[in-house]
Amino acid sequence: MTSLKRTERSRALILDAAESAFRELGFDRASVQEIASRAGLTRKTAYNLFGSKEEIAHTLIARAEAQDAGYRACIAAEQDAVALLETVLIDSAHWCLANAALAKLALAPSERPTLVPPPHRPSFQGLVRDILVLGQKQGRIRKDEAAEFMALVMLGVFGQLMLSALHMGEVPATDVRKIVRLMVEGIGDGVSPKPQ
Numbered sequence: 001m002t003s004l005k006r007t008e009r010s011r012a013l014i015l016d017a018a019e020s021a022f023r024e025l026g027f028d029r030a031s032v033q034e035i036a037s038r039a040g041l042t043r044k045t046a047y048n049l050f051g052s053k054e055e056i057a058h059t060l061i062a063r064a065e066a067q068d069a070g071y072r073a074c075i076a077a078e079q080d081a082v083a084l085l086e087t088v089l090i091d092s093a094h095w096c097l098a099n100a101a102l103a104k105l106a107l108a109p110s111e112r113p114t115l116v117p118p119p120h121r122p123s124f125q126g127l128v129r130d131i132l133v134l135g136q137k138q139g140r141i142r143k144d145e146a147a148e149f150m151a152l153v154m155l156g157v158f159g160q161l162m163l164s165a166l167h168m169g170e171v172p173a174t175d176v177r178k179i180v181r182l183m184v185e186g187i188g189d190g191v192s193p194k195p196q
Contacts, residue, residue, distance in 0.1 A: 011049050013039040015063065018056045019099070027057060027101035054105075061106045064095060068127050081135030086180050088127065089158055093171045096162045103166060107159050125151055141184060154183050 017038035021030035032053050036046040050056045074084050096103035106124075129151040135141030141150070157179055165171035 007049065010039070010041055010045060013041060014046055014049060014056065015060055018053075019060055019102075022057065022060075022101040023099060027053075027105065030101075032056075057102055057105050060099075061102055064099070064102070065124050065127075071127055071131075075130055075134050078134065078138070080140070081131050081138050082140050082180065082184055085128070085131050085135070085184075086177055088131065089176045089180060090173050092124065092158075093162060093165065093173075093176055097165060097169070097171065100166050103162060107162055107166075125155060128155060135184075142186075150183075154179075157183065 014035060018030065018035045021035050021038055024030075025034070030053070032046050033043045035053070035056065036043045039046070046056075050059065071084065071088055096107075129147045132141050132147040132150050132154075136143050136147060141147075158176075161171060161175060161179060
C-alpha cells in the first residue's frame with residue numbers, strides 16, 4: 001500500500017514539475033532530466049513512471065481535460081447551453097495560452113479525429129458534445145445534425161483560432177463568442193443549395 005502511495009505521489013510530482021518546465025522552457029527544451037530534477041526525483045524514476053516526455057505531456061493534457069466536474073454540474077443543472085459553451089471555450093482558450101507547449105501538442109493530435117470521443121477517459125470533445133446535446137434538448141442547437149459531428153466541426157474552427165492565438169499570444173473573448181454565435185446560428189442564409 002505504501003508503494004502505491006509513493007508511486008502516485010511521485011507521478012504527481014513529475015506532472016507538476018513538467019507543467020512548470022513546459023511553461024518556462026517549452027516542450028522541446030524541457031528534458032526528462034530537467035523535469036525529474038524539478039520534481040526532486042531521478043531521471044530513472046521518471047522513466048519508470050512514464051515512458052517518454054511525450055507520455056508525460058499527454059498525461060498532463062488528459063489531466064486538464066478531466067477537470068470538467070464544474071462544467072458537468074452545469075450540464076446536469078441544465079444551464080443555458082450556449083452560454084456554457086462560450087464559458088468552456090473561453091476557459092479553454094485561457095488554458096491554451098497559459099500552457100502553450102501543451103496546447104500545441106493537444107491541437108496536433110497524434111490520432112485521426114473521430115466522431116466518437118475516447119470512451120476510456122474524459123475528453124474536451126466529449127464535453128463539447130454533451131453541451132451541444134443539452135442545447136438540442138433546450139431547443140438552442142439544431143437537431144437535424146448529430147452533436148458528435150457538430151462538436152468536431154466546432155472544435156476544428158476553435159482549434160484554428162487557438163493556433164493563431166498561440167502565434168499572436170492572445171485571444172480576445174469576443175473572438176470565441178463570435179465563433180460560438182456563427183456556429184450556433186450557422187453561416188448560411190438558410191437556403192439549401194440546389195442539387196447539381
